[in-house]
Amino acid sequence: MAQKKDSLIIAGKSYQSRLLVGTGKYKDFQETRLAIDASGAEIITVAIRRTNIGQNEGEPSLLDFLPPNRFTYLPNTAGCYSADDAVRTLRLARELLDGHTLVKLEVLGDPKTLYPNVMETLKAAEVLIKEGFDVMVYTSDDPIVAKELENIGCCAIMPLASLIGSGMGILNPWNLQIIIEHAKVPVLVDAGVGTASDAAIAMELGCEGVLMNTAIASANDPIMMAGAMKKAIEAGREAYLAGRMAKKLYSASPTSPTQGMIS
Amino acid sequence: MNKATSMNLKINGNIKSFDDTSMTIEGLVIQLNLLGKRIAIEKNGMIISKSEFQNILLQDGDQLEIVGAVGGG
Numbered sequence: 001m002a003q004k005k006d007s008l009i010i011a012g013k014s015y016q017s018r019l020l021v022g023t024g025k026y027k028d029f030q031e032t033r034l035a036i037d038a039s040g041a042e043i044i045t046v047a048i049r050r051t052n053i054g055q056n057e058g059e060p061s062l063l064d065f066l067p068p069n070r071f072t073y074l075p076n077t078a079g080c081y082s083a084d085d086a087v088r089t090l091r092l093a094r095e096l097l098d099g100h101t102l103v104k105l106e107v108l109g110d111p112k113t114l115y116p117n118v119m120e121t122l123k124a125a126e127v128l129i130k131e132g133f134d135v136m137v138y139t140s141d142d143p144i145v146a147k148e149l150e151n152i153g154c155c156a157i158m159p160l161a162s163l164i165g166s167g168m169g170i171l172n173p174w175n176l177q178i179i180i181e182h183a184k185v186p187v188l189v190d191a192g193v194g195t196a197s198d199a200a201i202a203m204e205l206g207c208e209g210v211l212m213n214t215a216i217a218s219a220n221d222p223i224m225m226a227g228a229m230k231k232a233i234e235a236g237r238e239a240y241l242a243g244r245m246a247k248k249l250y251s252a253s254p255t256s257p258t259q260g261m262i263s
Numbered sequence: 264m265n266k267a268t269s270m271n272l273k274i275n276g277n278i279k280s281f282d283d284t285s286m287t288i289e290g291l292v293i294q295l296n297l298l299g300k301r302i303a304i305e306k307n308g309m310i311i312s313k314s315e316f317q318n319i320l321l322q323d324g325d326q327l328e329i330v331g332a333v334g335g336g
Contacts, residue, residue: 022335023334023335024334024335024336029334032334045335045336046332046333046334046335047332047336048303048331048333049335050276051275051297051300051302051330053277053279061300061301062333063301063332073332076335078336088305091310092310092328095310096302096303096330096332191336211336214336
């Protein structure tokens with residue numbers, strides 16, 4: 001059987017990996033790189049922060065370990081609590097990455113839970129899209145907000161599975177399903193995945209991809225977990241494409257033939 | 264005092280004093296050992312493109328944000 005190439009398409013560009021990973025919380029850059037290689041991810045998120053001034057000249061930087069020509073950088077607005085801060089951060093990111101327009105927008109609403117502020121997110125998305133950014137947007141799992149973000153022009157909708165860094169898995173598969181059913185742009189789960197089965201479930205629901213960081217970085221063995229996530233994403237995607245059997249409480253048709261029984 | 268012999272710049276929230284009072288952004292980048300590093304600079308709230316670094320003179324009291332990419336989710 002000829003296998004049709006199944007690519008993830010975001011803002012007109014196609015990717016072979018449906019796993020997107022963050023680059024935070026690792027022990028060191030070496031571990032970051034090894035985990036990302038094991039994950040097979042092509043798109044990696046980075047944060048924009050004040051650079052160290054007057055410190056070690058030869059101090060290694062993330063970019064030395066993850067060359068921007070090998071990976072698609074997805075600058076994020078992590079830590080921003082207002083639309084203005086998020087827009088400012090991504091304008092700087094675009095300058096930093098030589099005009100790169102693919103970004104992850106996330107505006108938080110509460111430092112304790114890291115729950116997204118969808119009002120500020122909508123405001124920021126509108127400005128960024130007018131300025132030519134390709135916005136992958138982190139949001140709550142509210143289907144109406146997701147639709148509104150798509151209508152504004154976001155190139156991917158990324159609802160949470162559960163709260164950032166919680167590892168609680170997919171708490172509301174029904175909402176995700178509604179979002180996926182109504183979206184014409186890719187829907188990716190971002191945040192909350194804790195282990196491989198969570199990622200597989202997201203893909204089985206019909207997500208186009210999963211973005212995660214803590215589930216890999218905070219595993220006892222991040223590199224092994226990165227490999228597990230890669231397989232889970234692929235397995236979940238194939239199961240989705242294959243189409244699962246219908247669930248029923250019991251079956252009147254046994255797996256083995258009823259004819260030819262010995263008596 | 265007839266001529267200023269130093270200028271203060273607020274860089275990433277900290278005030279730093281410089282002897283060179285006719286320094287361009289490029290000059291500052293060199294002084295801070297950031298030449299060739301992947302950075303972006305905002306001066307008084309406005310992003311300055313890299314091609315402008317050599318043309319823009321810094322003035323006493325300028326506020327600069329110098330950012331880079333770091334690990335994050």
